[in-house]
Amino acid sequence: MTTTYTARPIAPRVLKELRTTDDAGRPTAPFTDTEGGAPLRCCLGRSEPGDRIALVSYAPLRRWAAEKGADPGAYDEVGPVFVHADDCPGPDTGAALPFTNAHxxxxxxxxxxxxxxxxxxxxxxxxxxxxxxxxxxxxxxxxxxxxxxxxxxxxxxxxx
CATH class of the missing domain: 3.10.20 (Ubiquitin-like (UB roll))
Structure with a gap:
């Protein structure tokens, strides 16, 4: 029996918050990606040249823990992630696991x-x-x- 695991992008309601103020409390500063290739956590794809994106601080475990009533303590990390600066359609639900092309x-x-x-x-x-x-x-x-x-x-x- 084969189990398929699903990559979860950042939830739309969280993206809405991050597109204003990130998890480090900084205002979001969108920019135009001139090169493309940034790994986007909103749609689990890569940016294209000309896309409007933002690099924001995100605390995935903190947000998960808040949903579950858990306390991650010292494991609460905040780190940089790229997202589209505006709403996007999200991931292709039929796609394979993303970002597996490196260690x-x-x-x-x-x-x-x-x-x-x-x-x-x-x-x-x-x-x-x-x-x-x-x-x-x-x-x-x-x-x-x-x-x-x-x-x-x-x-x-x-x-x-």
């Missing part, structure tokens, strides 16, 4: 919002296996996929 970490978190470890994923075809290993542990409530080079949050996968 990534799959970081595991408990229902209390505490880190339970992680795994380096070096090959695109091993993402499903990394998620299966994570969710085989009943203590794991969600995982974050992060870039190795910069540590940036890319997306979240939750236990069904």
């Amino acid at each position: 990534r970490t799959v970081r595991r978190y408990s229902a209390e919002g505490h880190i339970l470890g992680g795994r380096l994923v070096e090959e695109p075809e091993t993402f499903e296996q990394a998620f299966a290993e994570a969710f085989d542990d009943p203590a794991v409530a969600l995982v974050h996929v992060r870039a190795v080079e910069y540590g940036c949050f890319l997306y979240e996968v939750r236990r069904d």
Whole structure:
């Protein structure tokens, strides 16, 4: 039996807030992307040259914990993410897992919002296996996929 894991973009209601003030309390400063290729967390795709985007501070675990009534404590991180500066249609729901073209970490978190470890994923075809290993542990409530080079949050996968 094969399980399919779904990458979760930043929720539209959260994007609306981030497009005004980010999670570090700074006003959002949109700009025109002249090069393209920025990994967008709103639609889980890459920007195109000419797109209006913004680089904002985002606290994914803090926001998840607030929904669940958990306290991530010291694991509450705020980091940079790119989003479209205006509403976008969101991800292509039929698409494969995004951003698997480089080394990534799959970081595991408990229902209390505490880190339970992680795994380096070096090959695109091993993402499903990394998620299966994570969710085989009943203590794991969600995982974050992060870039190795910069540590940036890319997306979240939750236990069904």
